Amino acid sequence: MYKPGDIRVEEVAKPEVKAGHALVRVAACGVCGSDIPRMLSKGAHRMPLICGHEFAGFIEQVGEGVEGYAVGELVTVPPMIPDVSSDQYQRGFPSRSEQYDYFGSRRDGAYAEFVNVPLTNLIKVPQGMDPVAASLVDPAAIALHAIWKSDFKAGQNGAVVGCGPIGLFVIQWLRLMGANEIVAIDIAEEKLAMARKAGATHTLLSGTADAALPRCQLVVEAAGHPSSINQAVQLAKAGGHVVFIGIPVADVPISTATFSWFLRQEISLHGAWNSFSAPFPGDEWTASIAKLASGELKWQFMVTHDLPLAELPGMFKRYADRSEVAAKVIFRP
Numbered sequence: 537m538y539k540p541g542d543i544r545v546e547e548v549a550k551p552e553v554k555a556g557h558a559l560v561r562v563a564a565c566g567v568c569g570s571d572i573p574r575m576l577s578k579g580a581h582r583m584p585l586i587c588g589h590e591f592a593g594f595i596e597q598v599g600e601g602v603e604g605y606a607v608g609e610l611v612t613v614p615p616m617i618p619d620v621s622s623d624q625y626q627r628g629f630p631s632r633s634e635q636y637d638y639f640g641s642r643r644d645g646a647y648a649e650f651v652n653v654p655l656t657n658l659i660k661v662p663q664g665m666d667p668v669a670a671s672l673v674d675p676a677a678i679a680l681h682a683i684w685k686s687d688f689k690a691g692q693n694g695a696v697v698g699c700g701p702i703g704l705f706v707i708q709w710l711r712l713m714g715a716n717e718i719v720a721i722d723i724a725e726e727k728l729a730m731a732r733k734a735g736a737t738h739t740l741l742s743g744t745a746d747a748a749l750p751r752c753q754l755v756v757e758a759a760g761h762p763s764s765i766n767q768a769v770q771l772a773k774a775g776g777h778v779v780f781i782g783i784p785v786a787d788v789p790i791s792t793a794t795f796s797w798f799l800r801q802e803i804s805l806h807g808a809w810n811s812f813s814a815p816f817p818g819d820e821w822t823a824s825i826a827k828l829a830s831g832e833l834k835w836q837f838m839v840t841h842d843l844p845l846a847e848l849p850g851m852f853k854r855y856a857d858r859s860e861v862a863a864k865v866i867f868r869p
Contacts, residue, residue, distance in 0.1 A: 538584045540577050543849045543854070548586075551649055555600040560611060563667035565646040566590035567865040568675070569700055569760075572855050573785050574641060582641045583642065588867070589615035589639040591646035592661070592670030602655050611658045612670040613651075614817040615639040616810055628814035631681075648850060649869045659821060662829045666848045668866055669828045672701070672835050676824035677811035678781060679756075681706035683713070684820070685806040686754045686777035691724045692713025693752040697742075697768045698759030698782055699727040701864045704838050708754045711735035712832060715724075717750050721767065722759075726861045733837050741766070752776060760784040766794040774801040781808045840867040 537543050541566065553559040555651045565588045575579055575587055592612040595605055610857045617637035618625050624632035639645040661670045663760070679702050688694060693711040696703040699722040710718050719730035728739040740746055742764065757768035760782025773777050774808070778798070798805060812818045827833040841862045843851060848867055854860055 538721045553597045553599040557599045559597040560593040560597040562593040562869045564671040586644040587640040588645040590674045612673045614849035630812040631810040674707045677820035680806040680820045681811045682779045686752045693717040695719035695755040697721045697753040698729045703758040709733040747843045772803045777804045779806045838863045
């Protein structure tokens with residue numbers, strides 16, 4: 537990305553493995569929802585930049601000082617490189633570090649054949665795990681990190697507003713955790729069909745009346761749109777929790793009805809950022825790897841595009857044109 541909207545596929549020099557790093561040959565890299573505004577409108581911290589941060593790959597070469605990893609092993613990669621000296625990291629909250637590095641937004645990422653990955657961010661996955669599944673650990677862990685912001689219990693109702701891949705993982709985690717009813721809301725009927733495959737018991741097209749939906753102890757907002765943010769709050773049961781993971785691109789007005797509901801019904805509102813806890817990268821990653829590897833977390837149904845890297849500029853043009861519905865888009869460098 538030379539600038540927002542100027543996305544090119546080019547030959548660049550193969551990175552040389554650094555000490556304390558492994559050179560990873562990227563097997564699969566997924567498009568995160570944050571990549572779309574970054575690459576089309578907002579830009580990154582430095583440009584030109586190779587974007588992409590949801591990835592897994594095979595170790596190509598091991599740098600000096602790296603032990604316990606072998607050439608050919610499949611690894612998944614937490615995209616944040618936290619500031620280990622920060623107060624928040626040392627308190628067990630690596631996602632809250634104010635100074636950090638990040639693949640695909642602050643350093644070159646994984647829309648490329650090779651990436652240098654520091655030892656701290658090399659995470660082995662079980663032998664035989666599908667590389668695409670391994671690349672999906674980050675969004676699965678983000679979903680679980682959001683749920684863990686609340687005190688959700690088996691037998692309660694849960695909901696997600698925004699049924700992209702993270703929302704679809706939220707639904708599956710709620711099902712695995714014993715949710716009673718699971719509500720899913722989205723703007724696209726195709727996404728609601730996926731939500732039903734994931735385990736949603738009630739689905740609603742955004743903008744239609746929701747009076748018949750059960751109110752929920754936990755609502756995860758995963759779209760970042762002002763209308764969905766207001767709807768998520770009003771969907772919460774008295775004393776319930778709303779967790780926000782969608783990233784808005786403009787100011788978010790809160791209606792009087794929304795404010796009155798969370799005020800009078802004592803709704804708790806939570807922010808959830810990234811997917812990490814202590815010890816880094818956290819139990820969210822351990823659990824997500826295990827459930828993706830076992831097949832308890834399903835992912836094949838949400839992959840709508842499986843593409844070579846050469847098609848990346850065209851795919852992002854289609855994002856800009858809104859010319860087709862895409863759930864999880866995977867590139868295979």
